[in-house]
Amino acid sequence: MKTKTTRRTHLKVLGATLGGAGFLKAVAPLAQWTGDLDLDGFLQNHYKELGPDELASVLARHEEACKADYGADVEIRDVRPTPGVVFGYALNLSICNGCRKCAEACHQENNHDRASHQSYIRVFEMQKGSMDFEHGDAGYDHAVPAKDKFYMPVQCQQCENAPCVKVCPVEATWQESDGIVVVDYDWCIGCRYCEAACPYHARRFNWHKPEIPAEEVNPDQAYLSNRIRPQGVIEKCTFCLHRTREGRLPACLEACPTGSRVFGNMLDPDSEIRWILENKRVFVLKEELGTKPRFFYFFDE
């Protein structure tokens, strides 16, 4: 029996062809990414759901990838918060001279992209008598301190009530028990909602794969902090958790030649940070937003 090719069949074939072509076009970019994406990475669980063995293999995989991509032998650790520790940071604006040594130390410690000279710290040059850091100049390039200016380094404030955490649609960023807001770079989808939500401009987006010469890669790395971030994810200051969770001071504090930075455990009544909070007139940035920062500023009386 002879089959008639009906109008309906024609339309079906046409629809299927168009649909198929559209689908192929839509998934075409995936073909370019296969070099970067491996199946293990694609199927990897959220950091909080990784078992010990799984985590060990993830860390090993990242170490190998770093060796392959950057030619650097690194150690990526998983450093957990210590119970009974909540970190606090204070900064003396009377002493800070705006030398940007902290930003430079951050740049190197946290394996930032060399080309953009990125850092988690912005140092704002502020007019004396004004406290509005939106009108500060972060790009100053002259001898410091300049007349009638003071200098205000701004980095992640590790807010107790962090807006960036709330807006993340995939829970790729969260606050840990010691107050540090972290990002699982392998879970982040790069939507940049958190970057927009942060009132302190503390988050950065990796527009490109970071470029770092092998000999400049800091090999002392942690999964949640300074391991080299992939392209297309958000990154932020973690108070150098790979250092501070092991009792060491953050890199920005060690680099500060003026001693304007004070860091410590806010739950320890004998700590330096507690002395600051109890004896100096500290303030936080944009207090009216209710973000409850754990980063405090003060002036000497």
Place this chain on the structure above:
Amino acid sequence: MLRKRCVASFSMRSADTTCRGEGVTGLRSPGDPDLFGRPEQRDFRACWVGLGLALLLGGFGCESNAAASEDPGASKPDLVHPTTTRWPEAAAGLQTQGRSATGKPVVVACSVCHAGPDGGMAARNPEGRVVHASVSLSHGELSCYACHDRDNRDRLRLADGQHVEFANAINLCAQCHGPQKRDYDHGAHGGMNGYWDLSRGPRERNHCLVCHGAHVPAVPAVYPEPPPTDLERHP
């Protein structure tokens, strides 16, 4: 308690002139006086006695003690690592061009020239102030003998006549700069390196003179590190 005491104490430097200019002080040795000139109190001894007592009690088979010893936090001795003081590179004494066998700059003690109650300078150095030509004093209204001991140039002198070693010059500074000294003692002034948690590692703190010159204490202007290049993208 241990931590507070540690923060408020400073290491002493060896008086050996060949060591001067090394830049970094060693750990405190037993019996060195602390900031206020008192002999250092050995806090560790109390710790070990306490630990010994705890172990002794644990030996009697008390169940709660056995449980406590499994907790890593409870069984750890309450050890406090030392806080040392970084001595400025321009150490007390006269810097010379010479270098020792190990490459350190040779510093000549002041008393090599200045001996005797009159300073002894005229007899040994008829040219007068040439040696100290680089010293310009711009420190408030102070004059030389406000800080230097007229009778012994190897040490300094407080306003009340007490003697202070160069390594303890912080005491001298504190006579006028009380608030800064108070902040320093509480870790709120002066750079540091090492550990915030002294139970896990030591700390090194800057001496006043690392940043402030004794004769010209105002910190000079510096050229900053370069800013990021993508401020438009990441304000």
